[in-house]
Amino acid sequence: MRVLTLLATLFLSTAIAQSYLPPLDPNEDITITFYNYNLASAGLGAQGTQRLIDEFMEANPNVTVEGVGVSSDQMISRIQADVVAGRAPDVAQIVFDDLDFLANGLGITPLEELVAPEELAAHYEGFNPRGLELGRLDGSTYGLAYTFSTPVLWINEDLFRAAGLDPDAPPTTWAAVQAAAQTIQDATDAYGVYVSVFGQFDWMFQSLVLSNSGRVLSEDRSELTFDTPEAIGAVQMLRDLRDAGLKPDLGFNEALEAFLTGNLAMYVQTSAVQSYLLSASQGVFELGAAKLPAFGDKPVQPTNSGSALFILTDDPMKQRAAWELMKFATSERGYTIITTEIGYLPLRPAIVRDPAYLGDWVAANPIVEPNLAQLENLSPWVPFPGPNYKQMALLMMAAVEEAVFGDAPVADVMLDAHERASALMPR
């Protein structure tokens, strides 16, 4: 009997061992397609991403990576269409709000089933654990955290000085932001503050709600909770800024342009625009950065915008090639390219002070420090569940805009949207 158990265990363990990905065969050429949204934006990371791919192919001569640029808002519908047409990409960079859909809708294979535990552990060595957590759902890792940015309070230091404020002591709470905005608007012609929270992605809204001790989705993912006083309070803060005449009614791009031309003093926006802001503000004004402000003394909990890498192919050899690409992209060298050439966060904290990687660069560019510091208390950008996840996010974000810029009471608008969106939750 004992022999039988032993045999069975042996058989099972070999079966499991065999199911992991085979190593790359140096005699076999493999081509994989890589959908990437940085490749789709000439100004924001296409070059850096291509460099990442080129260096990977140099190190792995028998793997060819075909990078395809697909914009982030069209990524998921493009992949769906390609899956239906039977020509899905092998690996893709996808934003986190699609995580639930990828895991439960598309049914992709978690990394734990593809890669041996020792190999995974070796790669996770030195990786920011909070970052890794963001690619996980129900205990399985579906995506490997890749590019990350956090909401940063960008500052026009010249306007601060013009209004008699100290740009080296930027506001740390929303109340202080409001006061500073008032001072600046009284002293200059510029607008006070713009929080770039609107649009179809809800990650920054989630940052605000979390920082006001709320959530948009319950912990067990069964209920939408953006009808709570905490969530409504976060929206009310923005409405108060607007009612005080300190937050101009600008569109997403208009706000960016207003900031770049020196007409806006404080601008809360993703750190992903860092390289762009740095080069565009040259000679126009001195750019500063601070952490996301707090709601009173509540702890700030920034979420990330950004993406993970997902393996979509079923072919083991291509899965292996994709995994090797993912490992390189998230290696010390990979993050050095990503941080210096695109502007996303390095998810390997040790390389930040290491002169072999980012050390010199960070010393020369202290503006990245607030972004780096926020990695310490990062919270996941929570994806909505079920087939109607995008529609729920749309309803919620439309309500946020209505509540901030409209005339109806904030609570009325948010409660109405909550009721409508809740009807779309999976039954």
Added chain:
Amino acid sequence: MPALITIGVWIYKPLVQTFQLATYEWNLLPFSPKVFVGLTNFERLLTLPDMQQAAWNTVLYIVGTLPFSVFLPLAIALVTEDLHPRWRATYRALIFIPMIVPPVVASVVWRWLLHPTNGVVNLTLQNGFGLDPISFFRDTNIAIGSIIFISGWKLIGFATLIFAAAIANVDRTLLEAAQLDGANRWQSITRITLPLISPTLLFMALLSVLLSAQWSFAYINVLTQGGPRGATTNLYYLLWQYGFGTFAVGWSSAAGVILFVAFGLLAWVGLALIRRYSFYDA
């Protein structure tokens, strides 16, 4: 017969399938469950908070585009008709240029021009006339006008070309005969030219009514994404946002059916009007 089969396979079969798919909650993936939900998709779409506003805006887009697709181009075509051929070609070429600018490029250029703090238009208003800056794409009362103006501006060249071609086809002998009979310029336009180009006029008007809400799509998408607070959204944009953002085939098929029925009715009415009022020089 092959033509009939082709139409059947490529047009009517998908049409019938659209009606079917509209009753499911499904994402088109072969391995994911296809849940029958009856008319829920229609109910969800028709009760969207922005639905009423989108329907009203669609009417505004239709009415607002007509001056740019019919009245202005007609006037330009008539006025330039009498010019020396070389000047006529120059004027019409100038008017045609916006037509060949890609919509996204045109949108970005207009966004720069109309920017509330840095745009040429607003700087002129501020410095030249001492006015407050106007937020052309964020003021709920103005934004839809800005979008209609930009899509209309793109359209004038095309419509002018169509009308110019129609006017050129009017039989010269009729105009000369009228002149001999003592008709003035205005009389020959209203009594001879306009009736003779009425099929083109009505066709262009119908095209404009049916498609104006679609023509504005690119500008809405680049400039306002339907905002501020739904002020520039229309039926197409709203249904596209909710239906096609995720490839949710139930939502998008239901959206397609709603548009098909609504604009099908409109087209039917329009065609009846054309038959009733067109005048052909037989």
